[in-house]
Amino acid sequence: METVIRLSVALGIFCIMIVWEYLCPRRTHHISRKQRWSVNLGLAAFNIAIMRLSLGGIAYLSAVTAAGQGYGLLNWLAAPEWLSVIVTLLFLDFAIYCQHIVSHKWPLLWRLHQVHHTDLEFDATTAVRFHPLEIMISMLYKVLCIALIGANPWAVIAFEIILNGAATFNHSNIDIPSAIDKKLRRLIITPDMHRIHHSTVPAETDSNYGFSISCWDRLCRTYVAEPKQPQTAMDIGLKPFREQHELGFMQLLLLPFKALRKR
Template identity: 45%
Template sequence: MTVFLLQNEPAIRMGFFLGVLVLMAAWEFAAPRRRMEIPRLLRWSNNITIVVVDTLLVRLTFPIVAVGLALMAEQKGWGLLNIFGAPGWLGFIVAVLALDLAIYLQHVMFHAVPALWRLHRMHHADLEFDVTTGLRFHPVEILLSMGIKLAVVAALGPPAVAVLVFEVLLNATAMFNHSNVRIPIGIDRVLRLLVVTPDMHRVHHSIHPVETNSNFGFNLPWWDRLLGTYRAQPREGHEEMTIGIEQFRTRRDLWIDRMLIQPVRGPASGYPINREEDDQR
């Protein structure tokens, strides 16, 4: 089974990606959380195009991706888990938790460093919040993210299967928690103890910086609670809250050409975590 999974990694990841995308899109149509004001054709065409660009750039830039590097580390005995000879089940659990924590910390870093925020704010500049928002990242951010992930894999030496499972989970949960779907409050309250829910992550896409700089988790919700970045609800409620950031609020800014040049447009003030206290609101 392990050999099969690793040999068919691209097909497995693509299958889960398309399956979750279609499932969440159908759920959004059937039970939306918020009314959408901007035509889906405008946003979806540009958001999906950017993920195609991101994928092609990663494949062209990196001769090896995370699963391949993990397999090489296993074969050559690289990384802490291989050095200490951790049993497979323990290595799997540690790997998934460590990789998820790394993604959380990376996310915080992209909010804390103004130069990195310039890249990451493209994700936040979407004027609506739905499944395609979870795909919308600047290509340079994606390349930096892959470099960080490869460094973590090389240092940790996780089982290749654990990396594959994590990659699939991260992609699936990113689409799930960005979806415009209605989940009963009681179910959401329980569900967010185990996974980041759409209502939990939507707070992170609020126009208010103090809310933008909360709920950084993509997959597991525990890091936000443990490290003090958890915020239960937006101040204006989910139906009335404004999505996005103060910059780039026209529909023209949703086009892919404008998205790609956003890092060099305007100041990077207002939202980075280390901004002046007077700017908080």
């Protein structure tokens, strides 16, 4: 049931964002949707199948197990329900922020994470362009975090829904008026803010690591407000890959096992 809820909400948000992109795009794309979407959505379907056959539902089950066995910080302290929900959501969001930074700094993890950054355009489908090994490692990392904190099981489900929805939103190619965008950034990650993270400029790629709330980038000084080039003209992706055609499905699966290119 937990998986059905997450996938249903994720699909609903995705449909809303692609319609919004079509009606009110922020940037003009030069690579066809047919060429990119077949790869990105193919990866998404493949990852869902892999997770269903391996680690599907393990995050929620680990939280239930922690609660039943009484281990993890929140369970040791017998925190009230409302506090355990808030702490779980904030702790897991910060944990994913930290994981994202490590995925850029540690060459072994960057081999996997670069698959996400090889997309030469930026829209809602970019949010699901991940290598299956990175998805699995990320899930095991979340399980560890859940066990350490003694995460609230219902908050874990909520976090997974928020994470998927926020990623789809902040990767979308939607046009939000500048004045509204600045106000939204005080709390959440907007597409204009996260698009900077997908810039070909290394200093910009190494910024704006957050996925849902924007405070971590500000507190940890990884926040960049504006790119060097205009949002509508900045190059997206990694420079070495902009010199060749969009990578195919099998090329992305094999990419981490090839010689690592300098960013």
